[in-house]
Amino acid sequence: xxxxxxxxxxxxxxxxxxxxxxxxxxxxxxxxxxxxxxxxxxxxxxxxxxxxxxxxxxxxxxxxxxxxxxxxxxxxxxxxxxxxxxxxxxx
Numbered sequence: 001x002x003x004x005x006x007x008x009x010x011x012x013x014x015x016x017x018x019x020x021x022x023x024x025x026x027x028x029x030x031x032x033x034x035x036x037x038x039x040x041x042x043x044x045x046x047x048x049x050x051x052x053x054x055x056x057x058x059x060x061x062x063x064x065x066x067x068x069x070x071x072x073x074x075x076x077x078x079x080x081x082x083x084x085x086x087x088x089x090x091x
Contacts, residue, residue, distance in 0.1 A: 015057060023050060 005013065031041035042050075054060045 016059065019054070019057065019059070023053065 027042065027046075035041050051060065
């Protein structure tokens with residue numbers, strides 16, 4: 001049995017890793033600070049912007065309204081998405 005990732009799976013993994021690294025992790029400290037001070041972690045407009053980016057990239061599940069993490073072809077991406085707070089993963 002061959003467990004190597006296909007070219008498509010590798011591309012998905014790279015894209016998700018870059019999205020988390022470039023879009024989510026930079027927001028994390030501000031989210032934590034806002035939540036500690038009793039404010040929403042992210043402004044609703046920023047949440048919508050991130051959701052729109054995920055939709056354009058094909059990573060938004062139309063039925064659950066969340067990033068696709070449980071589908072087999074996205075399984076390897078859980079490690080990347082898990083690098084940030086769960087709040088940011090479920091925006």
